[in-house]
Amino acid sequence: MNQILRKGWCPTLERPMETGDGLLVRLHIRYGIVSAANALVIADCSTRYGNGLIDLTSRGNLQFRGVKHKEYEALFTELTQHGFTQEPRPERSLYPDYLPSLGYLPVDVDRGTIGLGLAFGRLDAAMLKWLAEVAQHYGTGALCLSPWRAVYITQVKKAEALRVIETAKDKGFITDSHDSLRMIQTCSGAPACSSALGPTRELAFALARTLPDLLDAKHTIHVSGCAKGCACPQKSSAVIVAQPEGYDIAWNETASASPDHIALSAENILNTVRSAL
Ligand code: SF4
Structure with missing residues (x-):
């Protein structure tokens, strides 16, 4: 069996x-372009070998979650048979001053690009399968993966x-360029990550719902399950880090910085961030 990494290194x-x-099995996607046929393989394998959840990472890669130890070798064999190989790891893209647009992006009078965002980079097998089918039926048969958690057709x-964009809204994709979910970065947190000191995604969703008008590309939030800060290596306007006793906050910092507030409850976090931003 291939080597299994425990912690602190990037999976492949x-x-x-x-x-x-x-x-967690990560596929490096060359140039961020995956064919619809390969996307269908990934969607299918994620349900048969994993827990059906897939992440689009901040380097534009795709990763399977929840793969059982006893299933890994079969997954590896199937993916290599479909031509997936070990690609070089792409450079991480810095968070830009403005995020690439979503929705319909016209190219000429009757054709354009569809841009769909993924809340915190997460999609499930059904969403990926649907994207692949859209690309096959209406696009060029390929999906372009953006490191800023979006897919373009x-x-x-x-x-x-x-x-397609109307249907995408119902399926849980982000279609509005200014959606506050795009201004918040978060990792899997507890219980999905064994290093996490607390949950992250529920708090991140609550922040997006509570602070929609305050967030823009210059007022960003990073919710991290620990000081490693996997979801965002850059500084955020508010970085919230889970601790055993609650959550710490630091302003204009990275997840490893000394906090300005310590051990806050999730409710106090909402009030503190709202009054500070
Ligand atoms: S930052 Fe999040 S994903 Fe990374 S090790 Fe910590 S809890 Fe896990």
Whole structure:
């Protein structure tokens, strides 16, 4: 069996990582472009070998979650048979001053690109399968993966693109460029990550719902399950880090910085961030 990483290193196809919800297997996607056929393979494998959840990472890679130890070798064999190989790790993209737009992006009078965001980079097998089918039926047969947690489908006729975007909203994709969910970065947190000192995603969703008008590309929030800060290596306007006794906050800092407030409850976090931003 390939080596299993315990902690502190980046997982790959050949070297999965042990996490709180099973093995994490990361596929490096060359140039951030995955064919619809390969996306269907990933969606199918994620339900048969993992827990059906897939992350789009901040380097534009895709990773399987929840792979059982006894299933890993079969997953590895199946993916390599479909041509997935160990690609070089792409550079991490710095968080930009403005985020790439979502929705319908016209290229000429009757064709354009569809941009769909993923809350915190997470999608499930059904969402990925649907994206692949849209790319096959209406686009060029490929998905372009953005490190800023979005998927783009190019060369779609305008009328079809507008219908696809309406359906995408119902399926849980972000279609509004200014959606506050895009201004918050968070990792899996507890219990999915065994290093996490507390949950993250519920708090991140609550912040997005509570502070929609305060957040923009210059007022960002990072909720991290521990000081490692996997979701965002850069400074955020508010960085909230889980601790055994609650959450710490630091302003304009990274997750490893000394906090300005310590051991706050989730409710106090909402009030403190609202009054500070
Ligand atoms: S930052 Fe999040 S994902 Fe990374 S090790 Fe800590 S808890 Fe886990």
